[in-house]
Amino acid sequence: MLFVLLPFFVSAAASAAIEKRIMGSESCKSNRQYHVQIKSTQGGKSCGGALLNTRWVITASHCAEQQVKLKFALNLKWYQKPLKIAVKKNEQTIPIKQQFTFKDEEGKAHDIMLIKLSKDVPPQLPTISYDKTGCTRPENHANVEIGGMGAKKAGGKPVNEVRCATTQISQCGENAKPNSNYNSDETRVMCGFKPGVESCFGDAGSAVEYEGKLHGVIVSQPVDNCSKHIVMLDICHYIEWMEKTMKENS
Secondary structure: OEEOOOOOOOOHHHHHHHHHHHHHOOEOOOOOOOEEEEEEOOOOOEEEEEEOOOOEEEEOHHHOOOOEEEEOOOOHHHOOHHHHHHHOOOEEEEOHHHEEEEEOOOOOEEEEEEEEOOOOOOOOOOOOOOOOOOOOOOOOOOEEEEEEOOOOOOOOOOOOOOEEEEEEEEOOOOOOOOOOOOOOOOOOEEEEEEOOEEEOOOOOOOEEEEOOEEEEEEOOOOOOOOEOOEEEEEHHHOHHHHHHHHHHOO
């Protein structure tokens, strides 16, 4: 995740804005311990995901759709010693048959996916919860928490730590939408914008957190550039499918 840092010789009037941008680039430390790193075994894909329970991960569809390797416990140095022992070197390789993409009534795929793990991860690993009933979309200008392991600059490689930032729900621009391979409509897509906060290669699939709960998945998928307007899918529209998919494939 790229956080733009302006040169230090700017005027004092801009110093507050710079401070916000520097603060936005902090390591997540002990936060977002539910974050999962997802990489294709063939190479070329690097994304994030979120652990929902000991057997299921949510991410963006374009992050997988082929054999992928998932890594857990990425903020291991912030764990207490007993937990470190339980979760150390926890990773799994997942085949396509355990990947479930949402498809609407017309059979069109949306850029959201559930991944069934081959075995349960240790129950000590933190997960993220969501509202199963009464889920409502965050209002415009609401602050939402995002994070990922994306590159620090356009064209760069993903980093080795989970980094956190805050962005604000905003109106989506004309070109702010999921990849054309996936169906989208204004009711399911939401966008985030805050000066200095951008999503880069490696951030897609990561969770959007609002008031401590999962509310979205980042679907922006820049490769050579970073996205100032971060495109996300609102999970409120997918909860019934999530619950059904996990139950029918348990």
